[in-house]
Amino acid sequence: MPIRLRLTIAFAFATAAVLTLAGIFVYVSVSHKLNDSIDETLMSRTDALIATVADTPASKIELGTSEDPEDSFSQVIGTDGSLVDSTSPALTEPVLDVSEPATVEGGVTGFEIGELPGVDGNARLLARPADHGGKRFVVVAGAATQDRDETLSGLVKTFLITAPLALLLAGLAGYGLATVAMRPVERMRRQAGQITLDRSGERLPLPSSRDEIQRLGQTLNHMLDRIEDSLDRERTFVADASHELRTPLAIVRGELELGLRPDRDLAAARAAMSSSQAEVIRLQSLTEDLLALARSDQGRLAIARTTVSVPNLLERIRSRFEPLAEDQGRPLTIATKTHEEVSLDQPRIEMAIDNLVENALRHGEGEVILTGQIEGGAVEFEVTDEGQGFPPDFADQAFDRFSRAESGRTTAGYGLGLAIVKAVAEAHGGTVTIEPGPSGAKVKLRIPRDPVRTLPHV
Numbered sequence: 001m002p003i004r005l006r007l008t009i010a011f012a013f014a015t016a017a018v019l020t021l022a023g024i025f026v027y028v029s030v031s032h033k034l035n036d037s038i039d040e041t042l043m044s045r046t047d048a049l050i051a052t053v054a055d056t057p058a059s060k061i062e063l064g065t066s067e068d069p070e071d072s073f074s075q076v077i078g079t080d081g082s083l084v085d086s087t088s089p090a091l092t093e094p095v096l097d098v099s100e101p102a103t104v105e106g107g108v109t110g111f112e113i114g115e116l117p118g119v120d121g122n123a124r125l126l127a128r129p130a131d132h133g134g135k136r137f138v139v140v141a142g143a144a145t146q147d148r149d150e151t152l153s154g155l156v157k158t159f160l161i162t163a164p165l166a167l168l169l170a171g172l173a174g175y176g177l178a179t180v181a182m183r184p185v186e187r188m189r190r191q192a193g194q195i196t197l198d199r200s201g202e203r204l205p206l207p208s209s210r211d212e213i214q215r216l217g218q219t220l221n222h223m224l225d226r227i228e229d230s231l232d233r234e235r236t237f238v239a240d241a242s243h244e245l246r247t248p249l250a251i252v253r254g255e256l257e258l259g260l261r262p263d264r265d266l267a268a269a270r271a272a273m274s275s276s277q278a279e280v281i282r283l284q285s286l287t288e289d290l291l292a293l294a295r296s297d298q299g300r301l302a303i304a305r306t307t308v309s310v311p312n313l314l315e316r317i318r319s320r321f322e323p324l325a326e327d328q329g330r331p332l333t334i335a336t337k338t339h340e341e342v343s344l345d346q347p348r349i350e351m352a353i354d355n356l357v358e359n360a361l362r363h364g365e366g367e368v369i370l371t372g373q374i375e376g377g378a379v380e381f382e383v384t385d386e387g388q389g390f391p392p393d394f395a396d397q398a399f400d401r402f403s404r405a406e407s408g409r410t411t412a413g414y415g416l417g418l419a420i421v422k423a424v425a426e427a428h429g430g431t432v433t434i435e436p437g438p439s440g441a442k443v444k445l446r447i448p449r450d451p452v453r454t455l456p457h458v
Contacts, residue, residue, distance in 0.1 A: 003178075003182065007174065007178040007181075007182075008174045008175040011170065012167060012174060015166070016167055019159075019163050019166060019167065023159045023163065026155070026159075027152065027155060027159075030152065031148075034151060034152070035148070038124050038143055038145070038148065039124075039126060041143065042125075042126035042142075042143060045072070045074060046126055046139050046140075049063070049076065049130070049139035049141060050128065050130045053076060053130045053139060054130070054132055057133070061084050061132075061137075063075075063085045063087050070120045071119075071120065071143065071144050072087075072143045073086065073095075073118075073141075074086070074139070074140065074141050074142070075087070075096075075139070075140040075142075076130075076137050076139055076140075077138045077139075078135075078137060078138075079136050081094060081097065082094070084137060088118050088119070090119075091116060091118065094140075095113065095116060095123070095125065095140060095142065096125065096127055096138065096140050111124070111125060112124045112125070112145065113125060119144050120144045120146040121144050121149055122144070122145045123142045123143065123144055123145065124143055124145050125142045126140070126141050126142075127139070127141075181213075184205070184206075184209075184213050187205050188204045188220070191203075191204050191205055192204060195224070200228055200232075202224075203224060204221055204224075205217070206221070249283070252276045252280060252283070255272040255273075255275045255276040256272065259272030259273055259276070302427070303348055303427050303428060305343040305344060305345055306344070306345070306346060307341050308341060308342055308346045309339075310336060310338055310339070310340065310341070310342060310372040311334070311336045311338075311339055313350065313353075313372070314334045314372050314381075315334065317353050317357060318332055318334055318370060321357050321358070321361065325361060328361060331367040331368070332357075332367075332370070333367060333368070333369050333370070334370050334371075334372075335369050337371065337373035337374075338372060338373050338379075340374055342374075342379045344428065345424075345427075348427065349424065349428075349445075349447070351420065351424065352420065352421040352424040352432075352445060353370070353381055353445065355418065355420055355421050356383035356418075356421060356443050358417060359383075359418070359443075360384075360441065363387065363441075364385030364386065364387030364388075365385060365386050365387035365388070365440075366385060367385070368383065368384070368385050369382075369383070369385075370382070371384070374449070375446075377448065377449055378430070378447060378448050378449055379446075380444055380445070380447075381444070381445040382443070382444050382445075383443050384440055384443075385440045386440040387440050387441060389440050390441055418432075418443075421443070425445055425447065428447045429447070430445065430446050430447035431445075431446050432445050
């Protein structure tokens with residue numbers, strides 16, 4: 001069912017409830033006012049009856065027949081229940097049983113009785129006691145309720161006729177209002193149906209009114225912004241990955257073609273195979289790095305924290321890179337400032353620090369120092385060297401994928417190392433920063449000691 005129809009039905013039900021309550025209120029109010037008017041008239045007539053009884057001998061009380069018996073009547077009743085006089089010839093019996101003391105002893109008593117002879121419709125009575133000549137009488141004034149009943153009946157008929165019309169008009173008005181209110185939603189729906197991934201920058205139109213629909217449109221536009229940013233990152237990632245994979249694949253193909261040439265001897269073929277093997281190893285490393293970054297984009301770079309000794313972790317890293325450092329004639333030193341154990345994902349942290357050490361040995365100069373310390377509720381790892389450091393215009397984009405400084409484009413590498421370091425740090429709820437220093441490069445990896453976010457290991 002369309003939402004505008006549901007809104008119209010709800011509006012119609014609400015209108016029907018309001019009309020019903022208003023009709024009941026008006027009916028009760030009019031009925032009460034009509035009864036008060038009748039009672040006031042009856043009170044005046046009983047005053048006149050009491051005066052008449054007081055001015056005539058008790059044995060000769062006569063009321064006369066000046067009243068229209070179909071509309072009103074009066075009676076004087078003795079305390080023994082006998083009818084003393086009546087203005088209506090058709091009422092030959094007392095209309096009130098005065099043998100019940102509660103009938104008149106409480107003062108003025110007004111009530112309704114059923115149909116009476118000669119009276120149109122039902123009758124409403126008012127009885128009052130009257131004393132004369134040492135005797136007590138009861139004077140009764142009555143009035144037909146036919147006019148009142150006709151008025152109330154006409155009021156009900158009016159409601160029964162006008163209420164459906166009012167309900168119909170309210171329904172049409174509600175449908176029109178719902179249509180107007182849903183018009184911005186319809187515009188947003190049509191625009192949403194035309195948005196594709198081929199055209200960037202398309203957004204939903206927002207209404208000028210500051211309401212829930214505008215806030216919904218803003219939220220959806222923000223969602224489209226995030227989706228577009230994510231797609232842009234994916235496209236850039238795929239394009240950069242394709243570019244980086246093209247060169248080693250071309251090298252492998254060329255080496256294999258050379259090795260398969262019939263004029264090549266065994267030594268040349270082995271050299272070609274050895275070169276291809278080195279390129280395949282590079283491809284394997286690149287693929288693993290790309291997979292790690294792809295998982296981090298999807299929020300699935302999982303970590304599994306275990307208890308790790310900071311000195312032992314750094315010693316493992318130093319032992320792996322010590323042969324390379326010796327070949328370059330460069331010291332690789334550990335400057336551990338803590339012997340505590342911390343909760344980390346050791347393989348992930350080692351992968352991150354390995355990338356930092358590899359960058360320092362590849363692009364830096366002089367001594368490479370590995371530092372681990374506990375500072376401000378976090379464990380901090382630093383890798384420093386004595387080279388030229390990061391170029392000033394490169395520091396801001398150093399952690400972007402496939403980002404390399406101009407000086408690094410002539411050396412091996414794909415520009416993924418620092419991006420992986422950042423992904424590992426963020427998976428631990430930490431940060432990685434390039435620290436300014438007097439010389440060389442210093443990169444600090446800061447990991448909170450208490451787990452901020454731990455995902456299931458995949």
